Amino acid sequence: MHGVTLALAVAGLLLIVLGWETGIEPVEGVVLLVVAAVLRPRPGRLPHGGPVLHRADAPRLFALIDEVAAVTGTVGVDAVVVTGDVNAAVTIYGRRRRRVLVLGLGLWEILGPRERIALLGHELGHFANGDLRHGPVLHGALRSLWLWVHALAPSRAHTVWDSLFNVVTYLPRCAAYGLLLLLDRLTLRAAQRAEYQADLDAARAGSTAGAVGLMDRLLVAPSVQDQLRREAVAARMTGGKAGRAAQEAAERELWERIAAHASTIPGHEHDRLLRIAARRGHSVDSTHPPTHLRRQCLALGAPRPALVDHDEERAAAVAAELDRHRATVARQVIRDHTG
Structure with a gap:
């Protein structure tokens, strides 16, 4: 996957540098560079979801x-x-x-x-x-494949162009998804072995x-997750001042209840x-x-x-x-x- 990204970048640069005679090839090169930039390995972001x-x-x-x-x-x-x-x-x-x-x-x-x-x-x-899956090489490859699958995902056929896009991208989409499954299977045993070692x-x-x-x-x-959902719904059941007071009480007591x-x-x-x-x-x-x-x-x-x-x-x-x-x-x- 990283080789494909590098090949796209090199091909894009060559088209831009050597293709000025036609005027079309530089445009194609820019497109390839954009695709390579999207698929390039990049550092992860700090997870969101809380303090x-x-x-x-x-x-x-x-x-x-x-x-x-x-x-x-x-x-x-x-x-x-x-x-x-x-x-x-x-x-x-x-x-x-x-x-x-x-x-x-x-x-x-x-x-x-x-x-x-x-x-x-x-x-x-x-x-x-x-x-291995936490390493930069495999993590970046899995991420690139997910980007391919997401970019080639079928869209709702509102127009003829939507239907044409779905038909044209069917085989590339299957290939990207198949490669993703293959890489997942090839690294699954190592990932499970890492879980056993982490348990030790x-x-x-x-x-x-x-x-x-x-x-x-x-x-x-799963039972705890269901209880979290029930507590959250119960905190929002009533409206007005009483509802706000109940929600504030639920916020203070939620984790004790869980x-x-x-x-x-x-x-x-x-x-x-x-x-x-x-x-x-x-x-x-x-x-x-x-x-x-x-x-x-x-x-x-x-x-x-x-x-x-x-x-x-x-x-x-x-x-x-x-x-x-x-x-x-x-x-x-x-x-x-x-x-």
Whole structure:
């Protein structure tokens, strides 16, 4: 894919430099240069979706992240984006390839102290293990293919020209989509292997019990997401001053309600979900191995102790740093789920 982009740029320059006799070839060259510019590898952007924290904003949280990173064999992050998702992720942004952790309160708030350390260990483990899909070469190639597929996507046939475009771009669209699937399949095994390795880093940082507990929480993530939606709708059901007061109360109490909902899920429900996961192959997404296999892999061998201490005092300090942003993220969750 990067070779195609380079070839388009070179061809465009040659058409501009050598094609002035006809007058048409320079125009074609400009078009090729524009296409190459769109497809060129470019640095990622800082993820949106919530408040962005830097070290000065949350020193205790970043100190915890640094300690977990040292245990996994890497370094910490440059920023933390706090969102309302029932998920967490790491990515790279900027030309200097700065690291960012996307921390979803929907997941963070339902975890215990050891499970939170395991979550940080898992996400930072992707940096420690050299996950191929986070690298600039593969990431850029996948992005270029997605751009091809998006640019060649069929449009609604309002005119004859729309229908003609859909017909002309059918074969290139199929080729781009096929290449995207091929590259995805070729890197899928490496991506899943990276997930298993990141799980081992989670156990190393937060103990085997913490990592297994994290897997159990991931199983109930759909239920937590549904509860978030119900809480958001309930906060907007009434109008007037009473409605505004109810929404403000919901913003203050949203995460406590979510944590309370997760704590009421009985143990036999976790067992049922685990059996269903084993039968249906539940996974977080297509790049993650089945959750029950990840859990079994963690349970193999002797239990690992936690290498990162996360006592009540430290947990309270980290919670205090996040507390000032919890209402902001809750307000955004309520707006997004009811907008």
